[in-house]
Amino acid sequence: MDLGFAGQYVLNGVVLGVIYAMVAVGFTLFFGVLDVIKFSHGDVVMAGAFTALAVFGGLQAMDAGHGVMAAMLLALSAMAAMALLGAAVAKFLIIPLKRAPSLNTLLITLMFGLALREAVRLFYPGGSNPKPFPRLLPTEALTWGNFTLRLDSVLLVGIGVGAIVAVHWLIRRTRLGLAIRAVAQDAETAQVMGIDFERVVVLTFALGSALAALAGVANGLYYNEVNFSMGLLLGVIGFSAAVVGGLGSLYGAIIGGFLFAALQTVGAIWFSVPAYKDVFAFACIIALMAWKPTGLIAERSAERV
Amino acid sequence: MAGAAPAKQTVRIAFIGPLTGGVAANGLGGRNSADLAVRLRNAEPGAKYRYELLVLDDECKPNIGVQVATKAAADRKVIAAVAHYCSTVAMGTVDVYHRFGLPVVVWGAVLPDITYKNDFDEVHRVNGTMINQNEVAAQFMTGLKYRRWALIHDTTDYGKGHNRYFSEALRKHGGQILGTFPVGADQQDFNAELTKIKELRPEVIYFGGLTPIGVRIRSQMDRLGIKAAFQGTSGIVSDAFIEGLGPLAEGTLAFREGAPAEKLPGGKVFLEQYARHNYGEPPEAYGPFAFAAANLIMDAIEKVGPDRRKVVKELNATRDRDSIVGKITFDDHGQNSVPLITKFVVQDGRWAVWEDSEYAKGRRKLPRP
Numbered sequence: 001m002d003l004g005f006a007g008q009y010v011l012n013g014v015v016l017g018v019i020y021a022m023v024a025v026g027f028t029l030f031f032g033v034l035d036v037i038k039f040s041h042g043d044v045v046m047a048g049a050f051t052a053l054a055v056f057g058g059l060q061a062m063d064a065g066h067g068v069m070a071a072m073l074l075a076l077s078a079m080a081a082m083a084l085l086g087a088a089v090a091k092f093l094i095i096p097l098k099r100a101p102s103l104n105t106l107l108i109t110l111m112f113g114l115a116l117r118e119a120v121r122l123f124y125p126g127g128s129n130p131k132p133f134p135r136l137l138p139t140e141a142l143t144w145g146n147f148t149l150r151l152d153s154v155l156l157v158g159i160g161v162g163a164i165v166a167v168h169w170l171i172r173r174t175r176l177g178l179a180i181r182a183v184a185q186d187a188e189t190a191q192v193m194g195i196d197f198e199r200v201v202v203l204t205f206a207l208g209s210a211l212a213a214l215a216g217v218a219n220g221l222y223y224n225e226v227n228f229s230m231g232l233l234l235g236v237i238g239f240s241a242a243v244v245g246g247l248g249s250l251y252g253a254i255i256g257g258f259l260f261a262a263l264q265t266v267g268a269i270w271f272s273v274p275a276y277k278d279v280f281a282f283a284c285i286i287a288l289m290a291w292k293p294t295g296l297i298a299e300r301s302a303e304r305v
Numbered sequence: 306m307a308g309a310a311p312a313k314q315t316v317r318i319a320f321i322g323p324l325t326g327g328v329a330a331n332g333l334g335g336r337n338s339a340d341l342a343v344r345l346r347n348a349e350p351g352a353k354y355r356y357e358l359l360v361l362d363d364e365c366k367p368n369i370g371v372q373v374a375t376k377a378a379a380d381r382k383v384i385a386a387v388a389h390y391c392s393t394v395a396m397g398t399v400d401v402y403h404r405f406g407l408p409v410v411v412w413g414a415v416l417p418d419i420t421y422k423n424d425f426d427e428v429h430r431v432n433g434t435m436i437n438q439n440e441v442a443a444q445f446m447t448g449l450k451y452r453r454w455a456l457i458h459d460t461t462d463y464g465k466g467h468n469r470y471f472s473e474a475l476r477k478h479g480g481q482i483l484g485t486f487p488v489g490a491d492q493q494d495f496n497a498e499l500t501k502i503k504e505l506r507p508e509v510i511y512f513g514g515l516t517p518i519g520v521r522i523r524s525q526m527d528r529l530g531i532k533a534a535f536q537g538t539s540g541i542v543s544d545a546f547i548e549g550l551g552p553l554a555e556g557t558l559a560f561r562e563g564a565p566a567e568k569l570p571g572g573k574v575f576l577e578q579y580a581r582h583n584y585g586e587p588p589e590a591y592g593p594f595a596f597a598a599a600n601l602i603m604d605a606i607e608k609v610g611p612d613r614r615k616v617v618k619e620l621n622a623t624r625d626r627d628s629i630v631g632k633i634t635f636d637d638h639g640q641n642s643v644p645l646i647t648k649f650v651v652q653d654g655r656w657a658v659w660e661d662s663e664y665a666k667g668r669r670k671l672p673r674p
Contacts, residue, residue, distance in 0.1 A: 126330075223493065
């Protein structure tokens with residue numbers, strides 16, 4: 001294969017990997033603190049993207065929807081809105097079910113995701129159609145032979161990596177991070193030590209959901225198109241990435257996200273039928289899970305969250 | 306209404322189409338058009354019956370389609386149905402209509418098998434099939450001196466059918482197929498497929514599928530810097546396609562049976578009436594077919610009465626009937642032949658008929674790598 005095309009495949013894989021990792025980190029955060037799997041996470045990604053789109057409509061009405069500043073504003077407002085939504089989900093759906101079997105939490109979040117998806121489809125104007133997402137990042141492109149590198153792809157990778165590093169820093173270096181890790185290690189002892197369990201859980205869900213919103217906006221800026229059902233597959237992929245990496249481990253989620261993107265890209269190159277690329281990627285994930293049931297970064301060696 | 310008109314018997318007909326989901330815009334346009342036909346008929350003092358439209362949503366999903374088709378067919382008050390925009394759904398439901406003896410007139414689905422792969426007297430279709438559409442497409446595109454194609458199609462019956470008929474027609478007209486790429490109907494990321502296509506250096510990317518992934522593929526072509534022309538099928542001839550892409554839609558080609566409403570024999574009246582009834586959504590490309598299908602059904606009921614068996618027989622006998630989509634004649638499979646295929650190109654944010662476009666006049670150029 002020509003080096004230019006090889007580079008193009010790697011770049012496609014890296015951008016996908018960053019988006020998947022952002023989603024997977026959310027799953028891992030929630031599982032880390034509370035041992036719950038929040039299946040509405042993919043739909044929060046979608047809702048984040050649609051929030052950004054609504055804000056963009058507002059900006060346009062004020063004739064201000066241009067450029068990187070607008071993109072930042074979109075991302076920040078979507079993150080704020082989804083953080084609030086995440087906090088509300090934690091407070092009203094997940095904490096009340098703390099003592100119930102984990103299957104109940106799984107079901108209630110699955111249904112919440114469905115409700116969110118249908119709400120966007122029914123109540124967002126023209127929500128059942130694909131929506132164009134504004135091109136706000138600079139699209140200057142460098143071309144070497146067959147390799148096209150657009151500035152917006154670089155920016156998106158930068159933003160995604162930056163966000164993941166920021167979450168890592170927050171968990172390792174701040175008091176809140178310490179509290180999250182304490183709750184993740186042993187919720188009861190943490191409470192005895194004076195940590196407000198409910199507050200930590202609510203903040204963790206807000207954090208994960210804000211990251212999901214950022215992933216949604218990045219997804220929109222990358223594909224320039226969003227639709228109400230985009231969260232479905234993203235959620236499944238993000239969850240698989242988190243599981244294969246080692247559910248509960250931050251590094252695991254990142255590795256899982258990039259691994260899945262790499263598998264999809266390799267699958268697409270290998271098979272003449274591209275529809276098999278997801279089959280290939282998921283089959284590899286199944287094989288990996290059979291080999292290492294607790295994920296690539298096993299819980300014994302990894303500290304949770 | 307003045308005077309003491311005798312109370313008319315109410316007759317129910319069903320409309321089935323995708324009212325939610327990715328192609329809902331087309332479904333809503335079809336529903337409004339069928340509804341318009343019913344309203345206009347009810348306003349006619351000479352009509353023997355009062356018509357009532359039962360609207361059902363098939364979501365463009367075969368399983369849902371079978372559910373709602375069964376619901377309509379099991380309702381003995383429903384005498385006939387104007388049914389389906391999506392070929393995949395129609396393929397799943399024709400058995401139901403046959404089993405219950407419910408006459409239906411398909412208004413949008415284009416897969417030939419719907420009428421030709423069975424001998425069901427109940428199933429008719431006013432719009433043409435994808436065979437005619439792809440034949441014209443291949444002939445037209447090779448006539449523009451394009452030679453090298455990459456084909457992308459979704460893996461539903463609809464996408465596979467388009468791939469098959471376009472490939473056949475293209476080979477006949479001397480086009481070269483560099484690669485064929487089947488994709489999932491809800492796939493988001495096409496960068497891997499498109500990078501592979503970029504390696505093949507096609508002059509045209511053909512897409513057989515519906516609006517939502519058409520929007521995604523065209524948009525992702527741009528990101529990878531692919532300069533090929535983009536050619537779609539009747540499945541992307543919708544306002545939603547243009548809305549979804551913005552300026553990027555410019556220069557997209559697509560082919561559809563029949564003529565645009567404003568060029569149809571009764572099209573002007575149809576569009577005026579449509580505007581007068583203040584529907585929230587445009588009729589979209591297949592609205593006139595839904596309108597014609599509903600009228601055909603009501604004509605039959607007027608003539609033979611609200612009896613499914615008699616209506617089937619009456620519909621089968623349709624020959625040279627005037628309608629807003631032109632003359633309708635059903636062959637022995639209930640298929641109307643629509644000899645006219647219209648070529649469309651997106652120009653300045655709308656679907657323009659090729660012959661009227663600046664591209665045809667040479668003032669604008671289609672992409673050519």
